[in-house]
Amino acid sequence: MRKNAFILFFILAFSVSNIDLIAQNKTKSNDKVARLIAKKRAFNKEFGYGYCIQLYYGDEVDARNLKSEFELTFPKVSLKLNYEQPYWKVLTGNYKTKLEADKAMLLYSEKFSGLIVIPLGK
Numbered sequence: 001m002r003k004n005a006f007i008l009f010f011i012l013a014f015s016v017s018n019i020d021l022i023a024q025n026k027t028k029s030n031d032k033v034a035r036l037i038a039k040k041r042a043f044n045k046e047f048g049y050g051y052c053i054q055l056y057y058g059d060e061v062d063a064r065n066l067k068s069e070f071e072l073t074f075p076k077v078s079l080k081l082n083y084e085q086p087y088w089k090v091l092t093g094n095y096k097t098k099l100e101a102d103k104a105m106l107l108y109s110e111k112f113s114g115l116i117v118i119p120l121g122k
Contacts (some may be wrong), residue, residue, distance in 0.1 A: 050120040051101040053081075055112060056090040063088035066112070073111050094120070 056066045067079055069092050083087045095101035101117045109115050
């Protein structure tokens, strides 16, 4: 009796795992998934990979003041000061995913306001 129950359980478990494999194969061949992957690859070609956090966008004096204040508050975080005529940007981080950048932005937004996450270009 126990042998039969064990064999029946084994056959059931094996057949359920095969159904999962069949479902995965159908998902991979789905046209919607293929189009979504192609769309993601096109986005990555255009915008590159990764994200950074923009702390400030404006004039040079305020940008340098904010940069030094941020360095005092978060000494281990690296900052970049970029000039795009006629404005200055204070940027931090090189995050691989937007989720990582959002988590860091939550930490920084306790002390600073007006932060935005920006996708990095190539």
